Amino acid sequence: MNMEPAMEDRRSDEVLARILIVDDEPDIRESLKEILEDEGYQVLLAASAAEAEAVRREQRVDLVLLDIWMPGEDGISLLKRWAARGLEPPVVMMSGHGTVETAVEATKLGAYDFIEKPLSLDKTLLTIDHALEAARLRQENVDLKRQARPVSAPSGDSLAAAHLRQQLERVAQSDSWVLLSGPPGSGKEVAARYLHAHSRRAKGPFVDLKAAAITQPNIAVELFGSEQEGQVHSGRLEQAHRGTLFIDEIADMDLETQARLLSALQEGRLRRVGGMVPVQVDVRVVAATCRDLRAEMQAGRFREDLYYRLNVVPLRVPALAERRQDIPLLVAEFVRFYGERDGLSPRRFSPAALEVMSHYPWPGNVRELQNLVERLLILSEGPEVSGEEVERALGLDNRAAISDMEADEFSGTLKVARDKFERAFIEYHLARNGGNIARTAEAVGLERTHLYRKLKSLGIPY
Structure with a gap:
């Protein structure tokens, strides 16, 4: 295979991505493999469409280099089948007998690009770079739309908020599992995202699984994925490969799923539901709960081995009542968020309104505060939110009647x-x-x- 010299040496100790080369010519496969591994990529090989399908069932890949002309099923037919199932990684087609019509057909089917043989190393590496970057940006855009959050960090100037940020930044430098505890609505997911953003896995995916929202028969499929009649569904663990999996309310998982999760993460591989071949995964787990896991463990509802594995680094997310001085800052962030996302007119919260908020117990914590701000922005009129409006919204406007109550x-x-x-x-x-x-x-x-x-x-x- 003739290849021109590379533009520059881009070797790195870090694996950049996992690339699957599908080509029936052994020399091309091996030459490409050697070059791409020198560039820092992890490379998988397949000599046919059938082998490519088998590899994709066993491993999650980030990009496919697919030859068009192969014995048996050709590359265009394989591309059509992948497109019908929902094309997941970007595909770059390769051919020594390419035509404009073939290239157009491949791109219509969803291929990212088309490169001709003999391959130019510069062009091949540049195409791979662009394809991976386009896929990353597309996924990032989807994640941002789906996971738009009013708060991206445990905000506030209180000692409790500052201490939590310091702990998260310190823990982020290791790859240990983390257990976040705290009352409902206190911001455990925000803390998990902040930890991920400051970790070595920050460029990898952040995937969340809300265990309480998934019925028990379905949680194994959501977590581990499934294989049925040639259809492969990647679960949350696979999706979080080289990133972080956040499991909210992990105590809501049944014991069987807990055992399977622990085994998969300790061994670094999993089996999809209905699958026979183990799939490699590299995932950091951040779990959250509002329950006492030690009590759950002693009651037989939580596995002891999983508890001690998670409890290596326990962190507590404080209730809003423990950091009341952060309320004005949080209110300002929520006002800005709903203004930008929903176009709600910004309103100033008067000192009296903030005073009422500072004395309210906030049983629903930050989530309740966020809901209150959104409700007041939607329903209230005028440039300023008064203390009376906040009292009415919180159901506190009957305080005068309390003084008239009977002693009993x-x-x-x-x-x-x-x-x-x-x-x-x-x-x-x-x-x-x-x-x-x-x-x-x-x-x-x-x-x-x-x-x-x-x-x-x-x-x-x-």
Whole structure:
């Protein structure tokens, strides 16, 4: 194979990407493999369409160099089949007998580019660079649209917020698993994303799995992927290859899935549901919970080996009530976010409004504050949010009536009083949301599963 000299030596100790070369000529496969490995890429080889399918079932690849003319199934036919299933990695076609019509057909089917043999090394490397960069930018754009967040870091000047940021930055330098604990709505996902952004895996994907939102029969497929009748579905673990997998409410996983997860991560490989061949994965796990995992473990609901594996680096995300001085900054960030994302008119929160917020207990934490700001931006009028508006939105506008209550209204223990308040608070939001559990859970700042438990404990019908 004739190849011109490379533009420059780009060798690196870091594996840049995983490239699959599909070509029936052994000399071309091996020459390309040697060159690309010198450039820092990890290279997989296939001599036919059937071998290429087998490799893609076993490994996640970032780019395919696909020859058009091969014995048996040719490259265009294979490309058509991949396109019908949803083309995932970018494909660059190669041919020594290329025509304009063939190149046009390949690009219509989704191929990124077409290069002719004998291959020019400069052009080949440049095409690979551009294809990988285009795929990265496309995925980044999808992620940004799907994961647009009002807060990208544990914001605030409080000691609690500053301490959490320092801990996350320190832990990010290692590759240890991390367990984030804290009450619902306190910002555990924000903390996980901040940790990922400051880690060596920052250029890799950040993939989240909300265990509480997935029914038990489906969680294995979501996590490990599946193979059925030639169709391959990549699970969250594969999607997070060379990046971070964030598992929210990991205690909601059943014991069998916990065991399978631990085994996959310790061995660095997994088996898809219905698959026979193990797939290699390199993933860092950041898990989150609002429960006491030690108590869950002692009750037999959480695996002991997984608990101790996660608990190597435990970090606690503080409740909003522990960092009240951060409320003005968070409010400003939410106002800016909803203005940019939804076009909501910015409004200034008056000192009286911020004062009311600073004394509210925030049972739903940062999530409840975010929902409140959005609601006030949508429903309120005028350039400024008053203290009275905040009180009404929080259901605190009946404080004057409290002074007229009979003394027996204040009898009983604090727990009884708290239960009465929680019951009234949840019933109010249930009524306001027409009995819809999902919207009520969001409004009060609870995960849906925890709201169900609260309804049951308070005897509220649903």
